[in-house]
Each structure stands twice: as C-alpha cells, then as structure tokens.
Amino acid sequence: MTVSPTQRALDSAQVHRYLTASLGPGAEVAGCGPLTGGGFAAVWWVRLTDGRDVVLKVGPPPHVPLLRYERDMIGAEAHYLRLVADRAPGVPTPALLHHGTDPDLGDWLLMARLPGRTLWDLAQAGADVGPLRAEFGRALAALHTVTGERYGYDGDRASGATWRGAYTAMVDDMLADAADWSVPLPASRIRELVARHAAVLDAVRRPALLHFDGWAGNVLAVDGPDGTPRLTGLVDGERYLWGDPLMDLVSPLLFRRAEDEPDDPLVRAYREAASLPLDTGARRRLGLYRLYLYLLMTVEMPSRNITADNDPGRVALLAELLDAELADLAG
Numbered sequence: 001m002t003v004s005p006t007q008r009a010l011d012s013a014q015v016h017r018y019l020t021a022s023l024g025p026g027a028e029v030a031g032c033g034p035l036t037g038g039g040f041a042a043v044w045w046v047r048l049t050d051g052r053d054v055v056l057k058v059g060p061p062p063h064v065p066l067l068r069y070e071r072d073m074i075g076a077e078a079h080y081l082r083l084v085a086d087r088a089p090g091v092p093t094p095a096l097l098h099h100g101t102d103p104d105l106g107d108w109l110l111m112a113r114l115p116g117r118t119l120w121d122l123a124q125a126g127a128d129v130g131p132l133r134a135e136f137g138r139a140l141a142a143l144h145t146v147t148g149e150r151y152g153y154d155g156d157r158a159s160g161a162t163w164r165g166a167y168t169a170m171v172d173d174m175l176a177d178a179a180d181w182s183v184p185l186p187a188s189r190i191r192e193l194v195a196r197h198a199a200v201l202d203a204v205r206r207p208a209l210l211h212f213d214g215w216a217g218n219v220l221a222v223d224g225p226d227g228t229p230r231l232t233g234l235v236d237g238e239r240y241l242w243g244d245p246l247m248d249l250v251s252p253l254l255f256r257r258a259e260d261e262p263d264d265p266l267v268r269a270y271r272e273a274a275s276l277p278l279d280t281g282a283r284r285r286l287g288l289y290r291l292y293l294y295l296l297m298t299v300e301m302p303s304r305n306i307t308a309d310n311d312p313g314r315v316a317l318l319a320e321l322l323d324a325e326l327a328d329l330a331g
Contacts, residue, residue, distance in 0.1 A: 004304040006060040006070075008042040008106070010034070015044055018056050022098035022110040032056075037118070037217045038236065039304045040073065045113060053113040054097060059106050065180075067300060068173040069157050069239075074107035075099065076154060077238035081111070083209065084237070087146045091139050092233045114233035120216035122229050130265040132221050133252075135231040136214070137269030140248050143234075144274060146209035148242035163204040163243055167288065168194060170241075174295045181302040186326070190295070193329040200284045207242035214252040245274065246282060247289040255321060257290075259283045287328050294322040 078099035094111035152159030152166030160166035
C-alpha cells in the first residue's frame with residue numbers, strides 16, 4: 001500500500017500526547033489504531049478510559065509540500081465543523097472537541113467518533129443503499145442553505161467576488177500546482193476551454209456551503225430497526241468551499257454524470273428538497289466541475305506518492321476521464 005508523504009507516522013505514545021494536549025493530563029487512552037480511506041491527514045480512532053470514542057486527525061509535517069488549496073486544511077475542517085453545527089445543525093457531522101496548533105505537534109483535530117460503516121463498504125457488501133443515498137441527498141440540500149460572504153475557498157486560497165472569478169482562480173491554482181509538480185497537462189487548452197464556457201458560471205448568484213468530498217467513503221450509516229442503513233454522518237469536510245450547489249453532485253456520483261441519472265436516489269431526493277436545474281447551462285457547469293475534480297485528483301498524485309508504476313489503474317482512469325470532459329467542452 002502506498003503511503004502518502006502528507007500523512008504523519010504516528011504511534012500510540014504520540015496519540016497519547018495529542019490527547020493530553022487536547023483534553024488535559026487526565027485523558028487516558030484505553031485503545032487506539034489507524035483509520036484508513038484518506039490520503040491527506042493521519043487519522044486514528046481512540047477509545048478513552050471513560051468510554052468515549054473519539055477520532056484524532058493530524059495534519060502533515062510542516063516541511064511537506066502541499067497543493068495551494070491544501071494550505072491550513074486542518075484549520076479549514078475545524079471551521080467547517082463549527083459552521084455546520086451552528087448554521088446547519090440538521091446535517092450530521094462529528095462534534096469538534098478540540099482544534100490544536102503546536103510547534104512540535106503541528107495542527108490537529110479531536111472529534112467525537114460517529115458510529116457506522118461507510119456507504120462504500122455497505123454498497124460493496126450488497127446492502128440496499130438507495131434510502132441512505134436519498135438521506136445523503138437531503139443532507140446536502142440542508143448544507144447548501146448556508147450562505148457565505150465570497151466564493152471559493154476561505155483564507156488566502158483561491159476565491160473571488162463572483163463564482164466565475166473564484167472558479168477560474170481555482171483552476172489557475174491547480175494548473176500552477178501541476179507545473180510545480182511536473183504533472184503533464186494540456187494547460188493552455190484547459191484555460192481556453194474554461195474561458196470559453198465561463199459565462200455559464202454567472203448563473204450562480206449565491207455562495208452556498210459545499211462539502212465537495214462526498215464520495216461514498218465519507219458517508220457513514222448504521223442499520224435502522226428494519227435493517228435499512230440510516231445516515232449517521234458526513235465526514236471529512238476539510239475541502240469545503242463556497243459556490244454552486246451543483247458542484248456537490250460530482251463527488252457523490254464519482255466517475256458518473258448526475259445529469260444523466262435523474263432517478264438516482266440522491267439526485268431525486270435532492271431535487272425534492274431544493275432547486276436542481278438540469279438544463280443546458282447546468283449541464284455545462286457540471287462538466288466544468290467534473291473537470292476541476294479530475295484535475296485535482298490528477299495533480300495531487302505526486303504529492304501522495306501515486307505513480308503509474310504503483311497505481312496504473314488510477315492514472316489511466318483519470319487520464320481517460322479528464323480527456324472525456326475536455327472533449328465535451330471542446331465539442
């Protein structure tokens with residue numbers, strides 16, 4: 001298994017240091033271990049001697065180079081969790097117990113651990129996940145009622161007074177990262193196609209809060225009384241940004257097209273709870289959002305130590321998907 005350079009190597013003694021720094025010297029660890037599924041931060045489950053189950057998330061070491069949008073992602077997730085708890089309390093997210101910054105320990109979060117298995121695991125096991133996907137769609141609609149003051153990312157990352165300006169800045173940053181990491185991309189063609197279609201982004205007049213990482217591994221559920229999985233949490237909000245709600249339909253239908261699947265339980269439930277136009281302009285916007293996601297997933301590979309040698313399937317798939325979106329935009 002490829003280990004990402006952005007993930008700190010932790011052991012139980014170090015975990016105890018983070019717990020003490022978060023909860024005080026009385027915090028005692030009964031058991032702990034790493035959680036898998038992510039490639040950015042180090043994430044461990046921890047059982048405390050008082051019976052509480054918590055999750056520790058630790059950011060990359062300070063010397064590790066990151067993509068531009070990844071600056072202060074641990075702090076970004078802390079802000080996201082506070083935002084949701086305050087302004088969209090119906091969306092199930094982990095309770096933030098502590099956000100710490102220390103010269104020796106770096107940046108970290110301590111959160112309550114939500115129960116359940118991931119939507120990915122449930123689907124792989126053959127469970128009926130249609131009702132769960134519908135719940136997820138309604139949760140996204142509730143999240144999108146939160147409105148920001150600008151578009152794009154918070155902090156000193158790519159943003160703008162308009163959605164067109166923010167999206168263009170986000171793509172420019174991603175292409176600059178690609179140049180820094182020597183990722184071969186048709187940068188001039190990408191910029192030309194984005195500029196050609198950027199006017200469709202002006203239809204977005206409100207910066208909605210977007211999770212933007214709603215793939216099946218970040219959705220948790222437990223079996224309800226009837227055995228049907230029920231939503232318990234939407235986790236890993238560190239990639240949140242402000243923009244078009246349509247952008248949040250890309251990751252939940254990863255490698256698929258929301259506009260071609262109006263009867264998907266998530267899409268149908270979202271349409272029942274909120275406005276979801278699927279006209280020509282909306283379809284073009286969805287294409288631009290898939291382009292950005294596939295750019296991100298391609299450009300981040302060197303920083304995660306992912307290569308054509310150790311993960312040829314991922315490299316080939318993303319190249320194919322990126323080419324398809326560029327072809328659609330050029331058509």
